[in-house]
Amino acid sequence: MAQIAQVLVDVPTMQTNDPYSYAIPDQLADQLQPGMRVTVPFGHRVVSGVVVGFTTSTQYEGQLKSIRAVLDLAPVLNPELQQLADWLAQTTYAFRITCIQTMLPNLLKASVERQIVPTNELTATERAVYFPDGAARDFDTSKLDTDTVAGLLKLRRAGKVTVTYQVKDKASVKTTPGITTSLAPQQLEDLKQSVATRAPKQAALLTYLQALPDHPVPQAKVAHAAGVSSAVIRGAETKGWLKRTPLEVYRDPFQQPVKPTTPLRLNAEQQAAVDAITTAVTQRQAKNFLVEGVTGSGKTEVYLQSIAVALQQGRSALMLVPEIALTPQMTNRVKARFGQRVAVLHSGLSKGEQYDEWRRIDRGEATVVVGARSAVFAPIQHLGLIIMDEEHESSYKQDENPRYHARDVALWRGKYHDCPVVLGSATPSLETRARAAKGLYTRLVLAHRINDRPLPTVHIIDMRAELKQHQGDDDFSAPLLTAIQDRLDRHEQVVLMLNRRGFSSFMMCRDCGFVLKCPNCDISLTYHVNPRVMKCHYCGHEEAVPTVCPNCRSRKIRYYGTGTQKVETALQKLLPTARILRMDVDSTRRKGAHEKLLNQFGQHDADILLGTQMIAKGLDFPNVTLVGVLNADTALGLPDFRASERTFQLLTQVSGRAGRAEKPGEVYIQTFNPDHYAIQLARTQDYERFFVTEMHMRHQGNYPPYYYAIQLTASHEDESVAAKAMYQILAAVKQGLSDQAIILGPTPKAIARVKRKYYYQVVIKYKHEPHLKAVLDQIRQGSQRAPRGLAVAIDAEPMNFM
Structure with a gap:
């Protein structure tokens, strides 16, 4: 074997897609393989890296440094994932090492620790002060006081101490x-x-x-x-x-045992879908399907029976769900059907559980994987089927490098394995539905609910008229309260959705109009009642609730708007006998909280489930006969070209939680925009009419799917630095563009300041620009030499421009 290894080093401050050459020590000769993690000297420190290949020669004229150590006995990246990392780097304008790190579980991401080592130059006094036990000490500035840090830096400048870098492998086996x-x-x-x-x-x-x-x-x-x-x-x-x-032993992420289930009888539409999918599985066709089914049409059973066929042929299956909140219910359904062959991957697991599940998959012990976005990188082999449920969800797009969409990765892996990819939704994204219209995806329609159960009856409540008539609380209309009380009397259950967490949206002074804002972000602080504090939902800043206006010293400062905590409090006063569960980001922070709350509701330990949009999708409770949407307008007012689409999808999805069993369902949608087409068409779940209407709007505005889009962002603590960088980037981009491209900006982002950084953006809309990629690659590489603190981001096909 060649004695020179090509290693991608993990150096965040100066990344590159080009590997460095390292000599292979004699003791490691013929033992290294591509995909193994190693530690290597880089400058004056030791860093981790990944072996990506071998060579017999190098253009480097100096003496090659040698690999220090191997962190793995076997590659952590198989050949498929190595190719996938290369493709991902090219399409997301990220660096290869970043893509590799994204694919690995947290415990396989080595950390670098600095140590201060004393030399013989130290005086006895200095040794007693800084190294009382005589040994090297960790150099972690967050744990050392300022005087100690200053003293150690002075000793280093004098050559009395040296700094060493140790790579610590966090992978641990239980x-x-x-x-x-x-x-x-x-x-x-x-x-x-x-x-x-x-x-x-x-x-x-x-x-x-x-x-x-x-x-x-x-x-x-x-x-x-x-x-x-x-x-x-x-x-x-x-x-x-x-x-x-x-x-x-493996750490078991499953909280409770599940009762085994058997396949259900399919209706004609379901059977046709299963037949089409399993034919592609059997014939090993990289065919893409869109399963478009109304809520409650039995899409999950189609998935399960298709997975069973893949397993019968000795192949494996991957199933993606968009939210951690959905994972317990979906995982339990899959595990009830396929038992110990099921592994689960999502961020709600501990790092140890993630690592063990990853190893079970890598070893072929688990052949069915269920998980959220990052599970698309599971090292699963012999894939026979990939399923992406609720494919329209924006949570499938990662908003930091690499800015990938799980759907694109799933389609790539489908081609690699010659297996079908199934995209399922009651409300497909316009991009997916448009591709189906062009014949790029095979469209399978489930137009009826199981056993021909009717869709729920939907009432739209005009809150403008309601407030004029009743002059009361703008959280609950009289018809919705009456309907809730009726369900309580009948011992049925209610789901209430409010797309906002916290107690209230903001605090404002009634005298001068001052709104309490975050000192780090251009966003108002949110009032939380438990604990009683003002919070920023962007950077995490907290401060005490003011009793007087900081601007005019008036005592007429009050909270406005509404939030889940406030609604819970108001609901408890209005319906004192009701048992209420609140499900939002704040109430589900603890590990296993999602599953605990859903189990409580499923066992009818609560009458009302109140939550944010995490309760809108995938949940299946037969005793839920009423769904209330407290404010349907939350997303409509956002400066986002997908605002109408997201509103329609959310309302359709949450409406589908009602009447899924024998009891009929009813939905109340409270809105200040009752005539908006997204709300009116969600009332009848008329997706096809919405698709035609929204596509017309997108065509008029030159938005996706008629145009591709690129979002370029520059951020810095100094606003002028961010703005100047954005204008320089724009000048570089224009060189590669034709006059057919549409350029928006540079402009500040909708929320211009987050975590003390100012954000400026340019949006490019285009149909065919062959030179654009080369220009963006140059911008990505050039960003490594940007002034300190300046960050440049490239987002291909952004989910929004905010």
Whole structure:
């Protein structure tokens, strides 16, 4: 094998897509493989990197440095994921090492730690002050006081200490004691006879050890089966009867066991969809399907029966869901059908659980993967089917480097594995539906609910007239309150959606109009009642609730708008007997909170589930007969070309939570814009008419899917630096554009300041610009030499321009 390795180094301050050449030490010769993580010297420090290839020569004229160490016994990236990282870097304008890091679980992302090492130049006094135990010390400025940091920096300038960089691999395997016997069966029998009368517990253990297999058995299992305590086992180890060795075990992310299920009988529409999908699975066709089905039409059963066919053929399946909140319900349904073959991947798991699930998949022990966006990178092999549920959801797009859309990655992997990709939704994105119209996707329609159950009856409440008539609380209309009380009387359940968390949207002075804003962001602070504090939902800044206006000192400062906490409080006063569960970002911070809340609601431990948009999708509770949308206008007022589409999708999805079983459903949508086409068409779930209407609007505005779009952003703490950079970038971009391209900006972003940084943007809309990619690649590379603190971002096909 060639003795020069090509290594992509992980150096955030100066990234490149070109690997560096490193000599391979003799002890590692013929052992390295592409996809392995290594540590290498880089400048004056040691960093981690990934081997991406080998060569026999290099253009570097100096002495090559050698690889220091290998972090893995086997590649952490298989050949497919290595190719995928290269493609992702090209299409998202990110760096290859960033893409690789995105694919790996958190515990496989090595960290670099700095240590201060004393030299012989130190005086006895300096050694006593800074190195009292004589050993090197960690250099973490967040844990050292200012005087100590200053002193250490002075010693370094004087050459009295040196700084070393150690790469720490965070990957850790969970173990439990494993038991193996040390003696032959006859020896165990002789010992048992000698202790039978005076030590019956020891005799019981010896009996069990006689039947012990050759491989280690978990100590807990031995103790339970033999009926002995851990003290008896430790005593047996001391006597030399058995050995205890670490036994690797997986962390189990599943909170509770699930009851196995069997395939359900399909209706004609479902059967036609399954037949089309499984034919592509059987024939190994990289065919793309759009399953467009009204809410409650049985899309999940189509997915499950299609997965079963892939498994029967010895292949695996990947299923993506958009929200962590949906993962417990969907995972339980998949696990109930396919048992231990199911693995789950999402950010709600602990780092250890993510690592163990990743290894189960990589080892081929799990052949069905269910997860949120990042699960699209699961190292699953022999893929036979990829499913993306609720494909229209914006959460499938990552908003930081690499800015990928999970749908694009899924389509790439489908081609790689020659397997079909199924995109499912009751309200497909306009881009996906347009591709189906062009014949790029095969459209499979589920137009009817299971057993021909009717869609819920939808009432639109004009809140303008309601407030004039009742002069009351703008959270609840009289018809909605009456309908809620009716469900409580009938012991049925209610889902209420408010697309905003917190107690109230903002605080404003009634005398001077001052609005309390975040000092770091151009956004008003949100009032939270528990704990009683003002919070910024962008940077996390918190401060005390003011009692007087900071601007005019008036005491007439009040909170306005509404939030989930405020609605919960008001609802409890209006309906004191109602049992209410609140589900939003604040109430679901703890691990497992999503599943706990949904289980409580599913077991009818609550009458009303109040939440943000996380409750709008995928949830299936047969006793829910009423859905209320408290404010349907939240998204309509945003400066976003997808505002109408998102409103229609959200209202259609949340309406679909009602009447999914035998009891009929009813929906109340409260709005100040009752005549808007997105709201009117959501009332009848008329997606096709909405598609035609919205496509006409997009065509008039030159927006996707009629045009491609690129968003370029520059940010800096100094507004003038960000603006100047954006104008320089625009000048560079114009060189590669034709006169057919449409340029918007430079302008400040809709929220111009976030986390003390100002944001300026340019949006490019185009149909065919062959030189644009080369120009953007130059901008990406040039951004590495940008002034300190200036960040430049390139987003291909942004989900919004805000």
